[in-house]
Amino acid sequence: MSEVVLDVRELRAWYGTxxxxxxxxxxxxxxxxxxxxxxxxxxxxxxxxxxxxxxxxLLPEGSATSGEIRYRxxxxxxxxxxxxxxxxxxxxxxIFQEPMTRLDPLVTIEHHFMETLNAHxxxxxxxxxxxxxxxxxxxxxxxxxxxxxxxxEFSGGMRQRIMIAxxxxxxxxxxxxxxxxxxxxVIVEGQILGILADLRRNFDTALLLITHxxxxxxxxxxxxxxxxxxxxxxxxxxxxxxxxxxxxxxxALLDSIISLGTTGLKYIPGAxxxxxxxxxxxxxxxxxxNAMEVCAAKFPIQVDVxxxxxxxxxxHGPQEEIPPGGDQPLEREEIAIAEEA
Amino acid sequence: xxxxxxxxxxxxxxxxxxxxVRDLRTRFSLRGSFFxxxxxxxxxxxxxxxxxxxxxxxxxVLGVVGESGSGKTTLGRTLLxxxxxxxxxxxxxxxxxxxxSENAFRPLRRRLQIVFxxxxxxxxxxxxxGESVGHPLKIHGVARTREEIESRVVEALERVGLAxxxxxMVKYPTDLSGGQKQRAVLARAIILGPDILIxxxxxxxxxxxxxxxxxxxxxxxxxELDLTYVYITHDLATAKFFCDRIAIMYLGKIVEIxxxxxxxxxxxxxxxxxxxxxxxxxxxxxxxxxxLPRGEVPxxxxxxxxxxxxxxxxRAFEVCGWESRDLRALLEARWTRMPExxxxxxxxxxxxxxxLDEPAMSAVVEPASGHSAGEVLEIVDxxxxxxxxxxxxxxxxxxxxRDGAVAIRFHDGLDPRDVESGQxxxxxxxxxxxxxxxxxxxxxxxxxxxxPPSDRGMAD
Numbered sequence: 001m002s003e004v005v006l007d008v009r010e011l012r013a014w015y016g017t018x019x020x021x022x023x024x025x026x027x028x029x030x031x032x033x034x035x036x037x038x039x040x041x042x043x044x045x046x047x048x049x050x051x052x053x054x055x056x057x058l059l060p061e062g063s064a065t066s067g068e069i070r071y072r073x074x075x076x077x078x079x080x081x082x083x084x085x086x087x088x089x090x091x092x093x094x095i096f097q098e099p100m101t102r103l104d105p106l107v108t109i110e111h112h113f114m115e116t117l118n119a120h121x122x123x124x125x126x127x128x129x130x131x132x133x134x135x136x137x138x139x140x141x142x143x144x145x146x147x148x149x150x151x152x153e154f155s156g157g158m159r160q161r162i163m164i165a166x167x168x169x170x171x172x173x174x175x176x177x178x179x180x181x182x183x184x185x186v187i188v189e190g191q192i193l194g195i196l197a198d199l200r201r202n203f204d205t206a207l208l209l210i211t212h213x214x215x216x217x218x219x220x221x222x223x224x225x226x227x228x229x230x231x232x233x234x235x236x237x238x239x240x241x242x243x244x245x246x247x248x249x250x251x252a253l254l255d256s257i258i259s260l261g262t263t264g265l266k267y268i269p270g271a272x273x274x275x276x277x278x279x280x281x282x283x284x285x286x287x288x289x290n291a292m293e294v295c296a297a298k299f300p301i302q303v304d305v306x307x308x309x310x311x312x313x314x315x316h317g318p319q320e321e322i323p324p325g326g327d328q329p330l331e332r333e334e335i336a337i338a339e340e341a
Numbered sequence: 342x343x344x345x346x347x348x349x350x351x352x353x354x355x356x357x358x359x360x361x362v363r364d365l366r367t368r369f370s371l372r373g374s375f376f377x378x379x380x381x382x383x384x385x386x387x388x389x390x391x392x393x394x395x396x397x398x399x400x401x402v403l404g405v406v407g408e409s410g411s412g413k414t415t416l417g418r419t420l421l422x423x424x425x426x427x428x429x430x431x432x433x434x435x436x437x438x439x440x441x442s443e444n445a446f447r448p449l450r451r452r453l454q455i456v457f458x459x460x461x462x463x464x465x466x467x468x469x470x471g472e473s474v475g476h477p478l479k480i481h482g483v484a485r486t487r488e489e490i491e492s493r494v495v496e497a498l499e500r501v502g503l504a505x506x507x508x509x510m511v512k513y514p515t516d517l518s519g520g521q522k523q524r525a526v527l528a529r530a531i532i533l534g535p536d537i538l539i540x541x542x543x544x545x546x547x548x549x550x551x552x553x554x555x556x557x558x559x560x561x562x563x564x565e566l567d568l569t570y571v572y573i574t575h576d577l578a579t580a581k582f583f584c585d586r587i588a589i590m591y592l593g594k595i596v597e598i599x600x601x602x603x604x605x606x607x608x609x610x611x612x613x614x615x616x617x618x619x620x621x622x623x624x625x626x627x628x629x630x631x632x633l634p635r636g637e638v639p640x641x642x643x644x645x646x647x648x649x650x651x652x653x654x655x656r657a658f659e660v661c662g663w664e665s666r667d668l669r670a671l672l673e674a675r676w677t678r679m680p681e682x683x684x685x686x687x688x689x690x691x692x693x694x695x696x697l698d699e700p701a702m703s704a705v706v707e708p709a710s711g712h713s714a715g716e717v718l719e720i721v722d723x724x725x726x727x728x729x730x731x732x733x734x735x736x737x738x739x740x741x742x743r744d745g746a747v748a749i750r751f752h753d754g755l756d757p758r759d760v761e762s763g764q765x766x767x768x769x770x771x772x773x774x775x776x777x778x779x780x781x782x783x784x785x786x787x788x789x790x791x792x793p794p795s796d797r798g799m800a801d
Contacts, residue, residue, distance in 0.1 A: 043548045044519075131681050143673035144684050145694065155637045156409075185408040186575060190619040190633045197628070212549055215621030219628055239625045256550045257623045258578050260605070265553040265582065271518055340520040340551050 005206045006055070006174050007031045011067035011077075013047075013054040021064070022275045024050035026230035028067075032206040034173065037196070039221035039238065040210045041253070043272050047230040048210050052176045055208070056094055057084035071174065090120045093172030093205075095164055097179040102163055103151040109137075110147045112166055120170055136169040137162070139202075140195055157188035164195065168203065175199075178210045193220045214257050218242055223308075226250045229273050229283040236309025246311040248290045270335040282314065285330065290315055294326030357435065358396035359569055360420070360537065365393045365429035365439075367412075367419045371642065387641045389415035391593030392429070394759075397537070402563070402570040404584030404601065406577055406616070410638045411590040413573045417539045420571065421453050422446040451481055454535040458542035460522035464514040471510030474498060474529045481533060497528040500565070501558060520551040527558065531566060538562075541573040556583055578620050581605055589613050592641055592649040596757075599765025609762055610769045611656045636670070646700055647754030648770060654732065659780040661770055662754030663736025665704035669697040671733055675724055690716045704749045714742045721747055738783075752783050 013025040024047040032038045042048045053059055055069055057076065069076040071091065076084060088094075096102055103112060113133035117124060124132070134144045140161035151159060160180065167175060177196065181189040197220050200207055209221055217224050218238060225235040226249065234247040245251040255266040270287040273279055279286050285295040292314060300312040301321060314322060367390040389412045397403050407413045418424040420431060426439040438449060457463045464473050475494040478484040484493055491510075498506035501524040514522055523543060530538055540559065544552040556579060562568060574580050580587055581601060588598040589610065597610040608614045615634045634653035639645055645652050647662010652670060654661065672694070676684045692707035708717045725734060739750040755776050757768035770776035 043550055134681050134684075138677045138679075141677055143677045144681065145673050145676065145688070157637045185638070186577075186619045187408065187615060187633055188637055190621075193621070194633070213621060214549070214623045218623045218625040219621050242623060242625045253550065254623060256553055258549075258552060258556075258576075258582060259622050260578050260581060260617065260620055261622065261624075262578065262582060265557050267553040267557075268550040271520075340518060340554060 002033045002035050002204075004031045005034050005071065006208075007068075007070040008055070009068040009070070011051070011054060011069060012065060013050050013059060014064045015050075015060070016062040016064070017276065020276050023230050023278065024275055025054060026275075026278075028227075028230075028232050030225050030232060030235060032174065032208060034206050035200050035204045036223065037200050037207040037209055037221045039217035039224040040208060040227060041212065041214055041217055041224060042227035043212065043253075045272050045275070046227045047275065048227050049178055051227070052094070052178050052208060052210050055174075056088055056092055056176055057081065058094075089116065089172070090170045091173050093167035093170065093175040095160075095167050095175065095177040095180045097182050103159060105151050108148050108150055109142075109154075109162060112162075113137075113169060116166060116169060132169055133165075136165040139168065139198075140165040141191075157184055157191065160184060160188075160192060161195070164192070168199070168205075171203065172205060174206045174208070176208045176210070179212070180209070181216065182211075182213075189216075196220055214242075214254060215259060226253065229278050230275055231283060231312065233284065233313065234309075234311040236306065240306055240309045244306075246305045246309070246316055247284075247313045248288045248315070249284045250311075252287075252289075267340075269339075271340050282312075286332065287335070291330040291332065292322075292326060293328045293330055294322045296330055297326065298323070358432075359399045359401075359434060360397040361430075361432040361435075362396065362420070363394050363430045363432075365390055365416070365419060365431060366427045367415050367424055368427040385642055388412075388593045388644070389424075389641065390419055390426075393590075393593075393595050394429075395588055395595065395598060397569060397571065399536070399569055400563075400567065401586065402572055402584045404580035404587040405571060405573045405590060406575065406580050406587055407590035408575055408616075408638050410592070410641055412593040412641075413575075413590050414541055416590070417455065417541050417571060417573050420539060421450070421455055423455075447481075451477075451483070451533040452536045453539070454530040454533065454537070455539045455541065456523075456526055456530050456543050459546055460519060460526050461514060463526045464522060466514050468513075469510060470498070470503075470512050470514070470517070470525050473514075474510075474525060474532060477529060477533050483533060493532060494528075497532040498525070500531065500562070501525070501528045503528065519547050520555060523547060523555055524558065527555075527562065531562060531568075534566070535568070537569045537571065539571045539573065542575070543572075544579060545574065545576065552579065559583070576620075577605075577616055589616070592638065592644050594649065594768060595766075596650065596769065597765060597767040599763065599767075603764055607763065609765060609772060610650075610767050611654045611771070612650045615653075615655075635674070643700060646702070648757045648768070651732075651754075656771060657732040657735070658770070659735045659752045659783045660755045660776050661732075661736065662756075663702075663733060663751040664754070665697045665699065665701045665749075667733055667736070668704050668706070668749065669694055671724060671728075671731065672720075675727060687720050690720060702751045702754065704751075706747045706749070708746065714745050714747055717747045718742055721749075735780075753779075755779065 009029050011025055011028045014021040014023050028051060040048050054065060065077050114129060117129040142158060142161055181192050193216060199205055211217060221238050224238045224241050225232045228249050234241060234250045241250060245254055252268040256268055268287055273283060281298050282295040282300045285291040294314050300314050301318060302310050302312050303316045303318060304310045305316055368386045368388050370386045393416060405413045405416060415424055419426050422441060430437055431439050471494050474497055475490045478490050478493060484490045494510060495506040498509055503509040503524050544555050547555060563570060572580060572583055584601045587601050587604045588595045591612050597613050608617055619633055634655065636653050645662060646664045651657040651661035652667055690708060690712045692709045697704055706717050708714055736751045737749055738752045741748060755770060757770055759766050759768060760773045762772045
């Protein structure tokens with residue numbers, strides 16, 4: 001097995017508000033190995049984007065973090081902001097959702113690449129920088145003839161490829177891609193997912209792919225982590241999780257996908273909870289079809305359901321921790337039809 | 342988890358079409374530069390909708406599916422008079438509605454309503470949900486007294502599941518979730534009792550977990566209120582669930598239209614086939630499809646010659662409309678795969694590439710100064726040797742050194758026309774006997790030219 005590049009332990013990221021803090025990431029642990037793609041999925045507002053930003057040290061002022069993000073021998077939460085900044089790019093790359101707004105309309109593609117390389121690899125000669133840039137662009141299918149063009153001369157899909165090339169030109173060890181294909185058409189999305197899949201083979205990059213689309217995870221990721229209300233409720237190999245989802249939330253999320261094979265419309269009743277004041281104990285219990293008494297009373301404990309596949313759900317025990325009678329079905333209030341995301 | 346099965350919806354036959362669209366065109370003229378205007382030169386136009394025909398039966402759900410830039414949104418807006426049709430006809434219950442003045446159109450809007458993609462942008466942030474939903478009643482002067490408006494707003498809100506209505510009426514859009522906002526927008530759309538609802542990507546901004554709920558609501562509303570839908574979307578998966586018929590749009594044209602069952606079970610147009618293939622499936626045993634069409638939807642200002650899809654089509658052949666820009670794309674794709682030094686060596690030989698950007702059925706590739714046409718020809722030969730099976734080469738009628746440059750002539754391209762296949766109608770040369778015959782003739786000619794000259798006279 002390849003080496004673990006990013007090891008996240010008990011990570012918390014809280015935003016300050018006028019009242020109580022928003023607990024967007026609330027005790028999350030996972031690791032990514034080099035050349036591996038981890039898909040991070042969940043509904044809007046589950047904290048998945050915040051998690052990506054925390055890893056990159058991009059949280060706004062007034063937020064607080066705790067836990068550990070181990071990258072090589074360092075804890076990224078403990079090093080100085082200056083050091084994190086120097087890591088961002090050559091070590092920790094990122095790709096955002098909206099390619100339209102992330103390139104400077106006033107300068108050429110060449111300028112974008114030169115600026116990046118000047119900042120992070122000033123010792124390279126101009127010629128080497130050029131070669132590196134053209135290679136990165138070519139890997140994304142952007143012809144070298146277009147190096148001196150401006151962002152507006154490219155389509156949305158091409159701009160997103162340029163953004164990916166711009167992240168890859170520095171050969172980052174870890175790449176965080178936050179909904180990289182959401183704004184794109186389905187065929188272009190397929191093309192870019194293909195590129196990202198090649199990436200992990202050719203560049204040995206560890207990729208954290210943040211998405212709300214489980215179809216994308218199934219096709220492009222090795223492992224998957226399912227996030228709900230600030231917690232990772234299940235993680236494991238993509239095949240295992242899709243074949244035998246352990247957490248009722250994962251199951252519900254899988255069922256709610258509308259794909260070509262869908263035969264009945266299914267959805268998750270209710271809405272994701274507020275992260276300021278999430279439900280006690282298991283955060284999914286008010287929406288969970290399998291909720292038991294214990295789910296509303298006691299915080300679930302992480303258990304392994306298979307090799308490398310774990311979940312936080314009382315349905316999987318541990319039995320000795322469930323108080324007597326705790327496995328009785330939970331009496332719940334009915335969720336109104338319009339209580340939804 | 343709540344599961345719902347969708348009832349089979351059959352369009353009632355025998356009735357006249359509710360909406361009859363014939364050869365509809367919507368063009369937007371482009372603003373040229375100051376100098377263009379001084380010289381009185383036209384800056385050109387975008388053919389957003391370019392000759393679209395279909396009919397919509399009462400009670401039917403028609404899916405209009407396409408990528409961005411396909412013209413699907415403009416089509417929806419044109420049906421509602423929100424964009425002016427340049428040409429063609431739209432008949433609503435037999436009455437022509439194109440070219441109507443805003444005043445003449447207004448009463449029709451009670452019967453034709455639209456729901457947009459972004460529920461947040463569709464609701465006035467300064468109005469309560471009750472005011473927004475009741476607003477159409479005021480505009481159209483349908484209900485005048487406060488009590489009357491309120492009772493109809495309550496009814497509409499409860500119908501879309503925003504119950505108890507009193508609780509939601511006083512809220513502002515920011516207080517609601519995305520799904521709730523889209524429910525409010527639907528309430529506003531149905532409050533006037535429309536016949537046709539045009540829904541433009543109504544669920545694509547919503548989370549996966551609520552999409553099903555909003556679609557289910559739309560199915561319920563259709564049944565309860567006897568609505569007819571035009572469902573505009575980029576997503577063939579939700580359309581499959583919802584639509585009786587599907588129209589696939591590409592660069593302003595309907596390239597395939599037919600019963601949903603047939604489109605999904607037996608897609609015919611290569612574009613439809615690729616759209617279906619590209620949808621990510623929640624099945625980890627499947628990997629990202631590798632054989633997707635290259636490139637993206639081209640610029641609608643200067644669409645490709647012949648069939649608009651030919652540059653991306655894996656099954657394109659002789660008569661699909663090959664042209665100069667395809668050669669540039671092929672050269673660039675080759676250079677993308679090459680190490681920089683080799684690319685430079687080849688690029689230096691070829692003069693300006695811009696001459697290939699002007700759409701033409703022939704192409705002249707000039708050598709750069711200090712280089713010869715022979716060197717250019719060598720590159721083109723290598724290009725061919727690299728990918729001899731690329732559909733592009735079927736379109737090349739003649740390739741030779743001429744007047745110090747390399748000249749390429751392409752076979753005459755044909756514009757696709759409507760052909761019937763099964764219960765579908767499509768625009769693809771693969772299904773057009775005349776286009777196939779034209780291609781066969783081209784192949785025959787090539788075969789006879791390939792024969793040594795001594796045989797030629799004896800062949801016929």
